[in-house]
Amino acid sequence: MFKLLKLNLKGLYLFLLILTFVNCSNQNSNKKITTNNLEEKINQAFLDSELEDKTSTLLPVLFFIDNNSITFNDPCILSKVYHLRALKHYTLNEGDSLVKNAKKGVLFAEKCNNYEVKTALNNLLGIFYSNKKDSLLAIDSYNKALFYGEKNKDKTFVVDTYFSLCRLHANLKDWTKVIANAKKGIAAIEKSNYKQTRLKYFHTFLAEAYVNLGDYQLAEINLSKAIKITKKLKGKEKQEDLIKSYRAIYLIYAQLNKKQKKYDLAYQFMKSSDSLLLLKIKYQNEKNNVFLDTENALENELLKSNKRIIYNHRIITVGSILFLLISFYFIRRSYQFSNKLKISLEEKEALNDQLLCNFAKLEDTNNGLISKNEEIKSLLKFNEDTLLTKTLKISNYKDAVNNVIKKITTLIEEKESIKSVKMHSxxxxxxxxxxxxxxxxxxxxxxxxxxxxxxxxxxxxxPNLSITEQKHCAYIAVNLKSKEVATILSLSPRSVETTRYRIKKKLELENETLQEFLSKL
Incomplete structure (x- = not known):
């Protein structure tokens, strides 16, 4: 019963340990962003925002950094973090925060050789200064972005800079520079696998420039290309980007028709453009709301996560207390068991000492028995030798007596004077x-x-051995020779040999002599 209870307690103990560690591992595995993969996530968020215009990955990264007070020593990583912060404020139209983070990012970017982040940060500064109508600072920032971007084999990162320059020079009515930058932007896209959606905007800029320069045919050609690209991308890009593209195209068409004095068409395109502007504002507001909702969702998730952590900490605390209690129980049981084991070992040692003592006595007894056995063997050997000697003496005695008998017999036969009756007696x-x-x-x-x-x-x-054959076997066993046996049994040596051969045949001895066989009995 005690062993069964002990096994059940051990099983419960192991179960609690496993439950505790599984809880901890689940808590860790549920975190998508960790300190171990944070730099990888920062790099991914930077590339997502610059190559694919995705801002959904930057919020979780920044949220994790802010809520865990993460600091970095690598200037390249720091510059990317400030880029992500500046991009977040750009999306929310928070200009002051944008320029503050972008400038910090530029300072750290100067300490590393990453031309991509330098291009992206200077481009953001250029956008800020463009929105502030500071053309000189904007152009200076864009030129820095182009300087670093052109050093890369991949020209993807300069595409947005050319786009921003087109927009800046369009606002300045510098149509020649618009055309030049639009063409460079198209050339950069042709060398890249990204930013394909920017093509329609560059053709839109070209169309606008040609309209203002009076080259209506080239304007229509570029507008047609812009429409064609937009239709091709339908279903592949967001609805918001589609509305933005069509609105830009309708505005250029309105300008073109106005220049050609087609006021009705110009009015229709302008009206369509205004309608799309309302949709654009609506989608922009929705985008901002989604952005804010994402931040709220992350904060709510943090609260839930904190609650889960508190809950898990409670479970771990309870588990730890149980663990300590069970550990104390097993330590106590182990102590009791060790005491019992110690007593048992002492008893076994005492028993072992007793056994060793008994073994020593048995060994002494055995040595005495061996000694006595040797004495017995010696005595047996002596008796056997004595028997042999006695037998030989008897044999000699019998020979002498037989000789006397033979002589007396001869006297009886030869001399009549001897009374035969007495001699026979x-x-x-x-x-x-x-x-x-x-x-x-x-x-x-x-x-x-x-x-x-x-x-x-x-x-x-x-079993059928005769008495005579038994005698022969006994005499052979004491090593009597055939001649000696013949004398004892009053037989000829040949008769003794014949008897020995017959006995050996009866015993069916092939691989050993009769002497060897009889010595084993």
Missing amino acids: INRSLQEIISEEDFWEDFKIQFTKNRPYFFEGLLKKL
């Missing part, structure tokens, strides 16, 4: 003394003392 007495059966029984007793399981193992291997 002596003969019988001697034979009784040296009875082979008595010798065998005595030998068997001594042999069995040394090798108690010999006959049992032999008969187990060969």
Whole structure:
């Protein structure tokens, strides 16, 4: 039950840890802009605004910088940040803030070799001075923008400068410079993959200049090109830009028809232009509202984010408290377990010491047994040697007695004077003394003392073995030679050899001798 509870608590502990870290990781992953990718986002927002006229990406970047009090050391990044701020104020028609940020951006841009941001910032300054009717400062800023922009292989960034110069010189009625800058703008677009929508404006400027210079045919040609480009871009550009394009074209058409004394057509185009102006103002207001709504949405998102952070912090705090409590519980359990383990180890050490002591005693006992075993082996060897000696003595004794018997028998047969009856009696007495059966029984007793399981193992291997064959096996086992066995059994050595061969055949011995086999029993 305790182990199951311990496992459940560990599972809960791990679950809380995972929940806490997942919460933190979700909080971090939900942030699209981070300090790690902020510079990348700044560069992207700068390129979006300059290459594709997109201002939607600059607001989140500036919002993140302002709300996190981010500072930068890289002058190029700083100049781009001030460019984005100036562009934001330009969109909201906040001229003073525009020029303030643009000038700061120019100061930092001087410390880096990024010609693109230098071009963009000077172009914004030129727009500001143009709106303030300060033509000299505007032209000076535009010329600086062109100076830096022309150093780039990609001429995209000078397109807007040529556009701004066309508008400035059109306001100054300097139509020759309008034509010159419009043509340069068209040439720059042809070398770039961006700003294609500016083509229609450059043709509009050309048309306006030719109308004022009295070249109505070129004016109509450029107006036709402007209309053609506008229709081609229909559906690809915003409705606001489409209205702006058509209004500029209708104004030029009104001027052209007025110059040609076609007042009705001029009036119609002017009326259409005024209608489009109202739509343009409406879309501009909507754009500004969207811009402001975006800022409000970002602020609301920040509030929600702060609430989420507070909520997550609370969860983390609660999780941390639980973590500490569970950690304390497991530390306490670990301490208790370590104490139990320590006691158990001490008991095991004591038991181990006891076992070592018992092992030492057993080792001493074993050494004693080995010593006794050696003594027994020595005694067995001595008994076996004694048995062999005794057997040999008996054999010699029997030989002597047999010789006596033979001599007596000879005397009995040769000398009649010896009473045969008495001699036969002596003969019988001697034979009784040296009875082979008595010798065998005595030998068997001594042999069995040394090798108690010999006959049992032999008969187990060969149950039908005769008594005579058992005797032969026993004599072979004590290393008696055939001649000695023949003497004991009163047989010829050849008969002994024959018996040994027969026994070996019965035992089916092929790879070992009879002596080797019997020594194992």
